[in-house]
Amino acid sequence: MTVMFGNPGSTELPFLRDMPSDFRYVLGLHERAAAGMALGYALGTRKAVFVNLHSIASTGNGLSAIQDAWYLHAPLVVTAGQQDRRQLYAEPFLKSYAVETVKPYVKWVHEPARAEDVPAAIARGYYLAMQPPRGPVFISIPMDDWTRECSPVAARKVSETVLADPNALDDVVRALDVSRNPALVAGSQIEEDDGWSDVLKLAEHLSADVYQDPIPSRWTFPRSHRLFRGGLLPAQQPLAGQLANHDVVVVLGARIFLYYAHVPGDTIKPGTKLFQITNSPDDAASALAGHGIVGNIAHAAQYIRERARSRRNPSAQATPAPDPSQAYPISAAFLFSTLNKVMPRNAVIAEECPSSKGDLDTYLKLDHPQSFYSVPNGVLGFGLPAAVGLQMAMPERRVICAIGDGSIQYSIQALWSAVQNEAPLTVIVLRNSDYSALKGFCDFTQVGQNVPGMELPGIHMTKIAEGYGMSAVEVDLPDALEPALRAAFAANEPRLISVNVAKGGQKCMGMDQSVNRPNYR
Numbered sequence: 145m146t147v148m149f150g151n152p153g154s155t156e157l158p159f160l161r162d163m164p165s166d167f168r169y170v171l172g173l174h175e176r177a178a179a180g181m182a183l184g185y186a187l188g189t190r191k192a193v194f195v196n197l198h199s200i201a202s203t204g205n206g207l208s209a210i211q212d213a214w215y216l217h218a219p220l221v222v223t224a225g226q227q228d229r230r231q232l233y234a235e236p237f238l239k240s241y242a243v244e245t246v247k248p249y250v251k252w253v254h255e256p257a258r259a260e261d262v263p264a265a266i267a268r269g270y271y272l273a274m275q276p277p278r279g280p281v282f283i284s285i286p287m288d289d290w291t292r293e294c295s296p297v298a299a300r301k302v303s304e305t306v307l308a309d310p311n312a313l314d315d316v317v318r319a320l321d322v323s324r325n326p327a328l329v330a331g332s333q334i335e336e337d338d339g340w341s342d343v344l345k346l347a348e349h350l351s352a353d354v355y356q357d358p359i360p361s362r363w364t365f366p367r368s369h370r371l372f373r374g375g376l377l378p379a380q381q382p383l384a385g386q387l388a389n390h391d392v393v394v395v396l397g398a399r400i401f402l403y404y405a406h407v408p409g410d411t412i413k414p415g416t417k418l419f420q421i422t423n424s425p426d427d428a429a430s431a432l433a434g435h436g437i438v439g440n441i442a443h444a445a446q447y448i449r450e451r452a453r454s455r456r457n458p459s460a461q462a463t464p465a466p467d468p469s470q471a472y473p474i475s476a477a478f479l480f481s482t483l484n485k486v487m488p489r490n491a492v493i494a495e496e497c498p499s500s501k502g503d504l505d506t507y508l509k510l511d512h513p514q515s516f517y518s519v520p521n522g523v524l525g526f527g528l529p530a531a532v533g534l535q536m537a538m539p540e541r542r543v544i545c546a547i548g549d550g551s552i553q554y555s556i557q558a559l560w561s562a563v564q565n566e567a568p569l570t571v572i573v574l575r576n577s578d579y580s581a582l583k584g585f586c587d588f589t590q591v592g593q594n595v596p597g598m599e600l601p602g603i604h605m606t607k608i609a610e611g612y613g614m615s616a617v618e619v620d621l622p623d624a625l626e627p628a629l630r631a632a633f634a635a636n637e638p639r640l641i642s643v644n645v646a647k648g649g650q651k652c653m654g655m656d657q658s659v660n661r662p663n664y665r
């Protein structure tokens with residue numbers, strides 16, 4: 145872990161002193177940005193990343209990124225300074241209760257009992273962070289510990305793969321062999337377990353329809369593949385409806401299921417056999433239905449393919465996206481269809497555009513692994529720093545951050561880090577000057593529109609970007625969009641394009657008024 149992300153304070157200075165020249169410190173101006181960039185870097189490199197925060201002050205600010213790492217199974221080793229051990233008892237200025245604060249969202253929290261235990265604690269945190277399911281750990285380190293001597297810690301190997309029970313996988317094979325119409329659901333753990341090609345081969349072997357999990361934090365199946373049927377809706381009744389024609393459903397690396405609005409119904413149509421293969425014991429235990437099998441997804445997919453009978457379905461076809469009209473103001477559909485036309489085919493998307501998620505999903509056809517990352521548990525502030533970290537981790541690909549003008553404000557400081565670290569990402573801000581997604585949710589839940597705090601007038605995105613040193617352009621007319629995008633991709637520097645888009649939010653996460661929507665009147 146030689147690249148570290150952080151924001152320093154007095155309790156971290158003894159640690160940061162005389163940093164070895166083969167270490168790189170990436171400064172975030174706010175901890176949401178620092179830890180969020182580390183998260184993107186961990187996702188991009190698929191390795192553990194070191195984060196150094198300041199006492200409780202900055203651990204609190206960075207907590208939402210730590211929470212994202214928890215839900216995204218991203219291995220972060222987070223440390224924060226604590227006051228000097230010798231005066232902790234007397235509740236000094238900057239005393240930190242960070243250990244208690246972060247506990248629900250990390251795999252392990254620790255404040256070593258002795259200064260001499262600090263290096264071993266960091267090593268232990270690393271090994272644990274890398275165990276499936278991966279995730280963040282947190283170590284609080286008193287500031288006087290860094291000046292003490294200790295014995296070196298031996299570098300050890302700890303294996304990182306846990307395989308599923310073959311007997312349980314044989315049950316899946318038997319069910320598939322007698323199935324009339326099986327389906328696969330692809331979840332984000334496919335990428336965690338490096339299972340992209342094994343799942344693709346399994347789908348083709350079975351000629352099974354493949355759905356992406358609801359509100360996906362990653363895309364884990366090629367979007368233009370003839371077997372791909374799109375994403376599942378995040379509510380019980382409509383989701384069970386989408387899968388109603390399938391008699392066997394195998395969920396690979398996702399929860400059963402991630403819901404948003406409460407639209408009651410069956411988890412799965414009665415009679416359908418549901419299997420969940422997951423690297424998370426917790427997800428298996430908390431599933432609402434189905435047989436849970438815990439283990440590595442790539443291995444499980446390969447095991448099943450080698451044993452299940454193959455099928456053919458020559459009539460399966462990819463669904464083409466409809467042509468969007470070139471209306472004024474620019475619609476999200478037009479924006480994403482234009483982007484799809486001009487972006488590099490191996491582009492990486494970091495998405496945080498709540499009311500336009502559906503349009504992005506419809507129009508962006510990316511077929512490469514590690515192409516899409518999104519906010520995992522609805523905590524805004526993920527998108528921009530994740531994009532910066534991803535771009536730093538994958539310099540050979542172009543990262544595009546598609547983000548709402550509301551969402552970008554939660555971690556806006558990452559613009560500065562992109563410039564300082566010469567990360568040539570393209571930030572596309574969907575400037576609709578309101579919280580369209582919340583307005584849509586007001587409609588969907590029948591709350592009505594008489595709600596304050598929904599408008600965002602007077603935000604000048606290009607001036608903000610320029611203030612942090614980033615080139616920026618505003619696009620208002622549809623004709624200006626394509627040239628602006630092309631210019632950004634041709635430039636070898638970070639750029640921000642602020643696009644004035646139509647207000648959105650007619651649908652709630654893809655669900656329209658036809659479902660049995662909740663009523664909070």
Ligand SMILES: Cc1ncc(C[n+]2csc(CCOP(=O)(O)OP(=O)(O)O)c2C)c(N)n1
Nearest residue numbers: 498499522524548549550551578579580581
């Ligand atoms: C940290 C945080 N604060 C508030 C919210 C609630 N929230 C959900 S969507 C949304 C609107 C985001 O606005 P914008 O990025 O402009 O996207 P739009 O809704 O206009 O598509 C808000 C405030 C949240 N999810 N996370």
